[in-house]
Amino acid sequence: MKLMTDTTWRKLITDEMSSRRETWDDVVQCTLSDSELYTKFDDGYGGSSGKPFTLWTQHRVYYPVVYDGAEWCDSVARNPCDEAKTHSGSE
DSSP states (O other): OOOOOEEOHHHHHHHHHHHTTOOGGGEEEESSOHHHHTOOEEOSTTSOOSOOOOEEESSEEEEEEEETTEEEEEEEESSOOSOOOOOSSOO
C-alpha cells in the first residue's frame, strides 16, 4: 500500500532555497503561478504529479526532479562557476 505524502512546490522549493541560503525575496521569475505553487500533490513514489516548472533567482535556477515517481526540487548555479553539479535522482 502506497503512503500519500502531500506537499506543494512552494514547500519543496523553499527547502532547496534554504539549503542554498536563498529566499523567495531572491526570485526573479517563476513559471508557476501563486496558485500552482500552493497546489498539493503526492511527491511519493509511483508517478510524477507535480506541475513542471523553472524558477530563477539572481544566483540559481531551480527545477523539478523525479526518480521512480518521487519528486523534489533541485538547483544549479545560474552563471558559470566552479560548482560541480552532482547527479540528480539516485542509482
